[in-house]
Amino acid sequence: IPGVYSISGASTLNLGLTLDAKGDPNAEFIFQLNGSFSANAESKIHLINGALACNVYWKVEGLVSLAPGTSIKGTIIANNAAIIITTRDTIEGRALSTTGAITIDGALAYTPTGCGSPYLTGPIAPDLKSTKCFTLFSSDGPVTNTGVSTIIGSIGTNVGLTTGFDP
Numbered sequence: 001i002p003g004v005y006s007i008s009g010a011s012t013l014n015l016g017l018t019l020d021a022k023g024d025p026n027a028e029f030i031f032q033l034n035g036s037f038s039a040n041a042e043s044k045i046h047l048i049n050g051a052l053a054c055n056v057y058w059k060v061e062g063l064v065s066l067a068p069g070t071s072i073k074g075t076i077i078a079n080n081a082a083i084i085i086t087t088r089d090t091i092e093g094r095a096l097s098t099t100g101a102i103t104i105d106g107a108l109a110y111t112p113t114g115c116g117s118p119y120l121t122g123p124i125a126p127d128l129k130s131t132k133c134f135t136l137f138s139s140d141g142p143v144t145n146t147g148v149s150t151i152i153g154s155i156g157t158n159v160g161l162t163t164g165f166d167p
Helices: none
Strands: 003-007 011-013 016-020 029-033 037-039 044-048 056-060 064-066 071-078 083-085 090-097 102-104 108-110 134-138 143-145 150-152 154-157
Touching (some): 134 143, 134 150, 143 154
Parallel strands (some): 011 037, 056 071, 090 108, 102 143, 108 150, 134 154
């Protein structure tokens, strides 16, 4: 159900997690992990009864590592660590790192729909003072694609390069 969930150490998503908004489209789910976060292969986040990916937040104090076939909903913020997104992963949300690289290989990532977010229809100048238009962003590290990935939204970094992406 909606709320704030605090986990005192590292955590692993295994198989599925269902987030039930109980009919409230404004319901928020906040996961505060005081350690790394990983997802086993084919793990899925399911949204039901009005839950929206734009109202799901993952604040992780460490590495975020997603095994192949993972489906994540929401904004992932890795504090002081990297984010690794692998083959067949899907992220409806954002992957943001405060200090660390973001590596993606053969995945689909797109900004969440709903909650007043605009549908991306073409190249407009992004607001570089905000991360709201970014699907992948690292404040201090490179953002690298090593496979055939589809990203809908902006990709960027303050320090480092974005490589392996076809504009």
